[in-house]
Amino acid sequence: NAGVMQNPRHLVRRRGQEARLRCSPMKGHSHVYWYRQLPEEGLKFMVYLQKENIIDESGMPKERFSAEFPKEGPSILRIQQVVRGDSAAYFCASSPWAQNTEAFFGQGTRLTVV
Amino acid sequence: AQKITQTQPGMFVQEKEAVTLDCTYDTSDQSYGLFWYKQPSSGEMIFLIYQGSYDEQNATEGRYSLNFQKARKSANLVISASQLGDSAMYFCAMSRPSGGYQKVTFGTGTKLQVIP
Numbered sequence: 205n206a207g208v209m210q211n212p213r214h215l216v217r218r219r220g221q222e223a224r225l226r227c228s229p230m231k232g233h234s235h236v237y238w239y240r241q242l243p244e245e246g247l248k249f250m251v252y253l254q255k256e257n258i259i260d261e262s263g264m265p266k267e268r269f270s271a272e273f274p275k276e277g278p279s280i281l282r283i284q285q286v287v288r289g290d291s292a293a294y295f296c297a298s299s300p301w302a303q304n305t306e307a308f309f310g311q312g313t314r315l316t317v318v
Numbered sequence: 319a320q321k322i323t324q325t326q327p328g329m330f331v332q333e334k335e336a337v338t339l340d341c342t343y344d345t346s347d348q349s350y351g352l353f354w355y356k357q358p359s360s361g362e363m364i365f366l367i368y369q370g371s372y373d374e375q376n377a378t379e380g381r382y383s384l385n386f387q388k389a390r391k392s393a394n395l396v397i398s399a400s401q402l403g404d405s406a407m408y409f410c411a412m413s414r415p416s417g418g419y420q421k422v423t424f425g426t427g428t429k430l431q432v433i434p
Binding site: 235246307312 | 322355360361362363364365409411416417418419420421422423424425426427
Protein backbone atom coordinates (compact mmCIF):
# COMPACT_ATOMS: atom_id res chain seq x y z
CA ASN A 205 0.00 0.00 0.00
CA ALA A 206 1.84 3.05 -1.25
CA GLY A 207 1.93 6.08 0.99
CA VAL A 208 1.04 9.63 0.05
CA MET A 209 2.92 10.47 -3.12
CA GLN A 210 3.95 13.99 -3.94
CA ASN A 211 5.66 15.11 -7.09
CA PRO A 212 7.88 16.60 -8.01
CA ARG A 213 10.12 16.40 -4.95
CA HIS A 214 11.99 19.50 -6.04
CA LEU A 215 10.73 22.24 -8.31
CA VAL A 216 12.57 25.32 -9.51
CA ARG A 217 10.62 28.14 -11.09
CA ARG A 218 11.55 31.60 -12.26
CA ARG A 219 9.62 34.54 -10.90
CA GLY A 220 6.36 34.92 -12.76
CA GLN A 221 6.05 31.29 -13.80
CA GLU A 222 3.42 28.85 -12.60
CA ALA A 223 4.07 26.02 -10.18
CA ARG A 224 1.89 22.90 -10.09
CA LEU A 225 2.34 20.54 -7.18
CA ARG A 226 0.69 17.12 -7.20
CA CYS A 227 -0.44 14.92 -4.39
CA SER A 228 -1.80 11.39 -4.70
CA PRO A 229 -3.38 10.35 -1.38
CA MET A 230 -3.10 6.90 0.09
CA LYS A 231 -5.45 4.35 -1.40
CA GLY A 232 -8.87 4.70 0.16
CA HIS A 233 -8.23 8.20 1.46
CA SER A 234 -10.60 10.87 0.24
CA HIS A 235 -9.45 13.74 2.46
CA VAL A 236 -6.43 15.83 1.50
CA TYR A 237 -4.71 18.63 3.39
CA TRP A 238 -2.03 20.97 2.09
CA TYR A 239 0.52 22.67 4.36
CA ARG A 240 3.34 25.08 3.71
CA GLN A 241 6.61 25.09 5.62
CA LEU A 242 8.76 28.17 5.32
CA PRO A 243 12.46 27.78 6.16
CA GLU A 244 13.06 27.28 9.90
CA GLU A 245 9.32 27.27 10.64
CA GLY A 246 6.59 24.76 11.39
CA LEU A 247 3.90 23.69 9.00
CA LYS A 248 1.06 26.11 8.30
CA PHE A 249 -2.32 24.86 7.16
CA MET A 250 -3.36 26.01 3.71
CA VAL A 251 -6.39 24.07 2.49
CA TYR A 252 -8.50 21.01 3.15
CA LEU A 253 -10.23 19.21 0.31
CA GLN A 254 -12.47 16.24 -0.18
CA LYS A 255 -13.12 14.74 -3.57
CA GLU A 256 -14.33 17.57 -5.84
CA ASN A 257 -14.88 19.91 -2.89
CA ILE A 258 -12.86 22.55 -1.11
CA ILE A 259 -13.88 22.34 2.53
CA ASP A 260 -11.61 24.89 4.17
CA GLU A 261 -9.24 27.24 2.34
CA SER A 262 -8.79 29.67 5.19
CA GLY A 263 -4.99 29.27 5.10
CA MET A 264 -4.61 29.92 1.38
CA PRO A 265 -3.40 33.30 0.18
CA LYS A 266 -6.28 35.00 -1.59
CA GLU A 267 -4.39 35.59 -4.79
CA ARG A 268 -2.33 33.36 -7.05
CA PHE A 269 -2.96 30.16 -5.07
CA SER A 270 -5.59 27.57 -5.91
CA ALA A 271 -6.20 23.93 -5.11
CA GLU A 272 -8.34 21.15 -6.50
CA PHE A 273 -9.02 17.50 -5.84
CA PRO A 274 -10.87 16.10 -8.85
CA LYS A 275 -12.94 12.96 -8.92
CA GLU A 276 -10.14 11.22 -10.75
CA GLY A 277 -6.47 11.93 -10.36
CA PRO A 278 -4.29 13.67 -7.82
CA SER A 279 -4.89 16.80 -5.85
CA ILE A 280 -3.18 19.82 -7.37
CA LEU A 281 -1.88 22.91 -5.65
CA ARG A 282 -1.31 25.64 -8.21
CA ILE A 283 0.66 28.80 -7.64
CA GLN A 284 0.49 31.35 -10.41
CA GLN A 285 3.06 34.06 -11.04
CA VAL A 286 5.39 32.77 -8.35
CA VAL A 287 7.48 35.16 -6.27
CA ARG A 288 10.59 34.56 -4.17
CA GLY A 289 8.47 34.46 -1.01
CA ASP A 290 6.69 31.35 -2.30
CA SER A 291 9.90 29.36 -1.87
CA ALA A 292 9.04 26.75 0.73
CA ALA A 293 8.32 23.10 1.28
CA TYR A 294 4.74 22.15 0.50
CA PHE A 295 3.36 19.08 2.21
CA CYS A 296 0.28 17.11 1.45
CA ALA A 297 -1.41 14.82 3.95
CA SER A 298 -4.32 12.45 3.54
CA SER A 299 -6.73 10.64 5.81
CA PRO A 300 -9.57 8.17 5.28
CA TRP A 301 -12.10 10.33 7.07
CA ALA A 302 -12.36 13.83 8.45
CA GLN A 303 -12.12 12.85 12.08
CA ASN A 304 -9.04 10.74 11.68
CA THR A 305 -6.54 11.01 14.47
CA GLU A 306 -3.54 10.68 12.22
CA ALA A 307 -2.90 12.07 8.82
CA PHE A 308 -0.28 10.50 6.61
CA PHE A 309 2.14 12.94 5.05
CA GLY A 310 3.86 12.87 1.71
CA GLN A 311 7.55 13.66 1.42
CA GLY A 312 6.87 17.22 0.36
CA THR A 313 7.70 19.34 -2.65
CA ARG A 314 10.46 21.84 -2.23
CA LEU A 315 9.74 24.85 -4.38
CA THR A 316 12.55 27.26 -5.13
CA VAL A 317 11.78 30.47 -6.94
CA VAL A 318 14.78 32.07 -8.62
CA ALA B 319 -7.71 30.58 18.82
CA GLN B 320 -5.56 27.55 19.37
CA LYS B 321 -1.84 27.88 19.84
CA ILE B 322 1.04 25.45 20.17
CA THR B 323 4.28 26.55 21.86
CA GLN B 324 7.60 24.78 21.69
CA THR B 325 10.05 26.81 23.72
CA GLN B 326 13.20 24.81 22.96
CA PRO B 327 14.59 25.72 19.55
CA GLY B 328 17.40 23.19 20.00
CA MET B 329 18.33 20.37 22.35
CA PHE B 330 21.32 18.09 22.80
CA VAL B 331 21.19 14.65 24.35
CA GLN B 332 23.80 11.98 24.90
CA GLU B 333 23.23 8.72 23.07
CA LYS B 334 21.30 6.19 25.18
CA GLU B 335 19.99 8.90 27.50
CA ALA B 336 16.35 9.98 27.73
CA VAL B 337 15.24 13.40 26.57
CA THR B 338 12.06 15.43 27.02
CA LEU B 339 10.84 17.85 24.39
CA ASP B 340 8.43 20.45 25.71
CA CYS B 341 5.09 21.41 24.22
CA THR B 342 2.35 23.55 25.67
CA TYR B 343 -0.93 24.36 24.04
CA ASP B 344 -3.79 26.75 24.41
CA THR B 345 -7.34 25.94 23.48
CA SER B 346 -10.83 26.42 24.83
CA ASP B 347 -12.08 23.23 23.20
CA GLN B 348 -12.94 20.23 25.35
CA SER B 349 -12.17 17.75 22.59
CA TYR B 350 -8.82 17.95 20.84
CA GLY B 351 -5.88 15.80 19.87
CA LEU B 352 -2.16 16.19 20.34
CA PHE B 353 0.46 14.83 17.98
CA TRP B 354 4.19 14.64 17.63
CA TYR B 355 5.93 14.41 14.28
CA LYS B 356 9.58 13.87 13.44
CA GLN B 357 11.21 15.58 10.47
CA PRO B 358 14.68 14.26 9.66
CA SER B 359 17.08 16.16 7.46
CA SER B 360 15.64 14.38 4.43
CA GLY B 361 12.50 16.43 4.99
CA GLU B 362 9.62 14.00 5.32
CA MET B 363 7.13 14.26 8.17
CA ILE B 364 6.92 11.08 10.24
CA PHE B 365 4.02 10.56 12.65
CA LEU B 366 5.24 9.45 16.08
CA ILE B 367 2.43 9.50 18.63
CA TYR B 368 -1.10 10.74 19.32
CA GLN B 369 -2.99 11.63 22.50
CA GLY B 370 -6.69 12.37 22.65
CA SER B 371 -7.86 14.93 25.18
CA TYR B 372 -10.14 12.37 26.81
CA ASP B 373 -7.49 9.65 27.01
CA GLU B 374 -6.64 9.06 30.62
CA GLN B 375 -3.50 7.08 29.99
CA ASN B 376 -0.40 8.65 28.50
CA ALA B 377 0.21 7.46 24.97
CA THR B 378 3.25 5.30 24.31
CA GLU B 379 4.76 4.00 21.07
CA GLY B 380 7.97 2.08 21.53
CA ARG B 381 10.62 4.49 22.80
CA TYR B 382 8.24 7.43 22.52
CA SER B 383 5.83 8.47 25.23
CA LEU B 384 3.67 11.52 25.55
CA ASN B 385 3.54 13.08 29.01
CA PHE B 386 0.04 14.57 28.94
CA GLN B 387 -0.76 17.02 31.72
CA LYS B 388 -4.19 18.34 30.89
CA ALA B 389 -4.46 20.87 33.70
CA ARG B 390 -1.13 22.38 32.71
CA LYS B 391 -1.98 22.11 29.01
CA SER B 392 1.28 20.40 28.27
CA ALA B 393 2.06 17.45 26.01
CA ASN B 394 5.76 16.76 26.31
CA LEU B 395 7.43 14.07 24.22
CA VAL B 396 9.79 11.74 26.03
CA ILE B 397 12.28 9.75 23.98
CA SER B 398 13.96 7.01 25.94
CA ALA B 399 17.35 5.51 25.10
CA SER B 400 18.19 8.10 22.43
CA GLN B 401 19.77 6.88 19.22
CA LEU B 402 21.83 8.75 16.66
CA GLY B 403 18.96 8.35 14.21
CA ASP B 404 16.75 10.37 16.52
CA SER B 405 18.58 13.55 15.46
CA ALA B 406 15.88 15.55 13.71
CA MET B 407 13.33 18.34 14.05
CA TYR B 408 10.37 17.45 16.21
CA PHE B 409 7.02 19.16 15.85
CA CYS B 410 4.18 19.18 18.30
CA ALA B 411 0.73 19.66 16.80
CA MET B 412 -2.85 19.96 17.97
CA SER B 413 -6.08 19.17 16.21
CA ARG B 414 -9.41 20.62 17.05
CA PRO B 415 -12.83 20.21 15.51
CA SER B 416 -13.56 22.84 12.91
CA GLY B 417 -16.53 22.66 10.60
CA GLY B 418 -16.79 18.88 10.81
CA TYR B 419 -13.14 18.00 10.49
CA GLN B 420 -9.97 18.10 12.55
CA LYS B 421 -7.93 21.22 11.87
CA VAL B 422 -4.28 20.88 12.83
CA THR B 423 -1.93 23.58 14.13
CA PHE B 424 1.80 22.97 14.39
CA GLY B 425 4.41 24.36 16.76
CA THR B 426 7.66 25.85 15.51
CA GLY B 427 9.67 22.75 16.28
CA THR B 428 12.64 21.63 18.36
CA LYS B 429 15.87 20.52 16.75
CA LEU B 430 17.24 17.51 18.61
CA GLN B 431 20.84 16.46 18.21
CA VAL B 432 22.00 13.17 19.67
CA ILE B 433 25.65 13.12 20.63
CA PRO B 434 27.62 9.87 20.41
